Amino acid sequence: DTEVTQTPKHLVMGMTNKKSLKCEQHMGHRAMYWYKQKAKKPPELMFVYSYEKLSINESVPSRFSPECPNSSLLNLHLHALQPEDSALYLCASSPLPGLAGGLRTDTQYFGPGTRLTVL
Amino acid sequence: ELKVEQNPLFLSMQEGKNYTIYCNYSTTSDRLYWYRQDPGKSLESLFVLLSNGAVKQEGRLMASLDTKARLSTLHITAAVHDLSATYFCAVDMGGLVFGKGTKLTVNP
Numbered sequence: 392d393t394e395v396t397q398t399p400k401h402l403v404m405g406m407t408n409k410k411s412l413k414c415e416q417h418m419g420h421r422a423m424y425w426y427k428q429k430a431k432k433p434p435e436l437m438f439v440y441s442y443e444k445l446s447i448n449e450s451v452p453s454r455f456s457p458e459c460p461n462s463s464l465l466n467l468h469l470h471a472l473q474p475e476d477s478a479l480y481l482c483a484s485s486p487l488p489g490l491a492g493g494l495r496t497d498t499q500y501f502g503p504g505t506r507l508t509v510l
Numbered sequence: 511e512l513k514v515e516q517n518p519l520f521l522s523m524q525e526g527k528n529y530t531i532y533c534n535y536s537t538t539s540d541r542l543y544w545y546r547q548d549p550g551k552s553l554e555s556l557f558v559l560l561s562n563g564a565v566k567q568e569g570r571l572m573a574s575l576d577t578k579a580r581l582s583t584l585h586i587t588a589a590v591h592d593l594s595a596t597y598f599c600a601v602d603m604g605g606l607v608f609g610k611g612t613k614l615t616v617n618p
Contacts, residue, residue, distance in 0.1 A: 424605050433598055433608035434553070447604050481552060483606075498543070499606060501553040 394418075395502035397482050403508045406472060412505045414465040414482030423465040424499065425457060426481040434481055440465060472509045479504045512537045514601055516609035523589045523616050531584040531612045533599035542575050542582045543600040547611070553598070556584075589616045 395416045404410050414423065421442050426434035439447035440459040448457075454476075456468040465482055483499040513536040523529055533542065544556040557566045559575035559582060566573050570593065572585045582599055596613045600606040 426605075433611050434606070436605035436607065439605045449605075483553075498555045498558050500555065501545075503552045 395482055395484055395500050397502035397505050399505060401506050403510065405510050409470045412467040412480055414502055415463055416484040417463055418484065420484035420486050421462060422485045422487060423459060424483040425467055426483065428479040428481060474509050477507055477509045479506050512601060512603055512607050514599060514607055514609040516599055516612050519610055519612060521612055521614045525590055525616055525618055526588050529586050531597055533582040533609055535580050535601045539601045540577050541602050543606060544573050544584055545598045545600065547596045547598065591616045
């Protein structure tokens with residue numbers, strides 16, 4: 392099983408709402424990632440979890456709050472978002488953490504993404 | 511700050527022709543990744559290049575890595591319409607740092 396799943400596929404929320412994105416993998420990977428991709432742009436790294444601990448936060452605003460409850464699950468909690476936060480949110484996992492974790496990573500497997508629209 | 515530069519950013523190809531996409535990066539790295547993205551879809555891993563001189567081939571695509579020149583290439587042989595997509599190279603800095611992508615369109 393080389394699949395990363397993400398729910399929901401689509402999400403529309405108002406600026407005052409609180410919502411969560413969910414990502415799951417059962418490949419035994421110990422590194423998980425959140426990326427944000429705006430239209431016609433490359434993905435941009437948001438957060439990296441290594442062995443369930445936050446290892447990289449790319450200066451992401453606090454209205455985005457990641458959580459890694461266990462080695463298979465990664466959440467992204469959303470609160471008081473702005474319309475400019477509308478994007479495709481991609482989750483990925485890899486067998487080992489990357490360079491910043493002191494170990495080398497293999498291929499990152501991406502989930503299908505959640506397309507978020509903030510009204 | 512790491513920079514990953516791809517060129518060209520747009521590539522319109524005729525079926526049956528060959529072409530190369532270039533990826534330059536600004537920091538020392540011996541791992542380089544290539545991904546494909548179809549419109550509205552997620553990223554599909556194509557190649558992981560693990561060391562200097564690495565060459566990998568899959569179908570009509572061949573990727574290579576020169577870590578001394580900090581250059582990777584993705585060569586397309588005898589393009590077919592199915593290859594139309596956006597191709598990204600990426601360098602590992604704990605998480606991946608992507609180039610801007612090359613939008614490839616293969617015309618009949």
